[in-house]
Amino acid sequence: MQLKNPILGLCQQSTFMLSAAKVDQCPDDEGFEVAFAGRSNAGKSSALNTLTHASLARTSKTPGRTQLLNFFKLDDDRRLVDLPGYGYAKVPIPLKLHWQRHLEAYLGGRESLKGLILMMDIRHPMTDFDLLMLDWAVASGMPMHILLTKADKLTYGAAKNVLLKVQADIRKGWGDAISIQLFSAPKRMGLEDAYTVLAGWMELADKGAEVAGQ
Numbered sequence: 001m002q003l004k005n006p007i008l009g010l011c012q013q014s015t016f017m018l019s020a021a022k023v024d025q026c027p028d029d030e031g032f033e034v035a036f037a038g039r040s041n042a043g044k045s046s047a048l049n050t051l052t053h054a055s056l057a058r059t060s061k062t063p064g065r066t067q068l069l070n071f072f073k074l075d076d077d078r079r080l081v082d083l084p085g086y087g088y089a090k091v092p093i094p095l096k097l098h099w100q101r102h103l104e105a106y107l108g109g110r111e112s113l114k115g116l117i118l119m120m121d122i123r124h125p126m127t128d129f130d131l132l133m134l135d136w137a138v139a140s141g142m143p144m145h146i147l148l149t150k151a152d153k154l155t156y157g158a159a160k161n162v163l164l165k166v167q168a169d170i171r172k173g174w175g176d177a178i179s180i181q182l183f184s185a186p187k188r189m190g191l192e193d194a195y196t197v198l199a200g201w202m203e204l205a206d207k208g209a210e211v212a213g214q
Contacts, residue, residue: 010204012052033114034116037133039130042149048080051191116137117145117197117198118133118134118147120148137178145180146180
């Protein structure tokens with residue numbers, strides 16, 4: 001029997017849960033959470049929407065909502081979290097500092113956070129924000145998986161070359177713990193690899209194996 005990734009059904013039934021401006025407004029710190037981070041315009045919303053077959057991340061495009069932590073429910077124990085985007089030049093410095101303070105509090109103190117998906121625009125990878133996130137993930141021992149988004153903007157050969165270069169740079173600077181892949185929301189490229197990572201972090205891989213063995 002062909003293996004069906006167990007995370008797929010959960011993503012397809014995902015629903016918006018709540019938005020939190022501060023850590024103490026987040027859902028109860030239990031179960032499994034995977035957070036999605038990325039510099040503004042890195043394709044984070046598109047990736048989330050493609051993985052969930054919905055328009056869950058549309059709220060992040062609403063003025064005033066981008067500074068919030070947006071939680072999406074997969075089931076009673078599992079959630080996806082859309083973290084604030086960074087890099088908008090027009091955002092006032094005090095608001096940027098507010099985002100940074102609460103993002104750091106969430107990342108550093110959330111027990112249910114099992115992994116971080118970092119979006120990098122394949123045409124502009126390894127920005128200052130990306131480097132900070134890589135440093136934090138390695139220092140804290142947090143699993144990280146990188147989606148090189150907008151891979152359809154390059155030829156496959158060029159995209160593969162960027163993947164290999166970024167992969168080598170990460171291995172040299174941060175070790176082998178961080179995984180990376182090509183991803184394109186419009187072309188639906190890389191979905192299976194991303195689902196496999198999510199299923200593993202949310203401890204759904206064993207369920208998939210049980211289904212395959214029936």
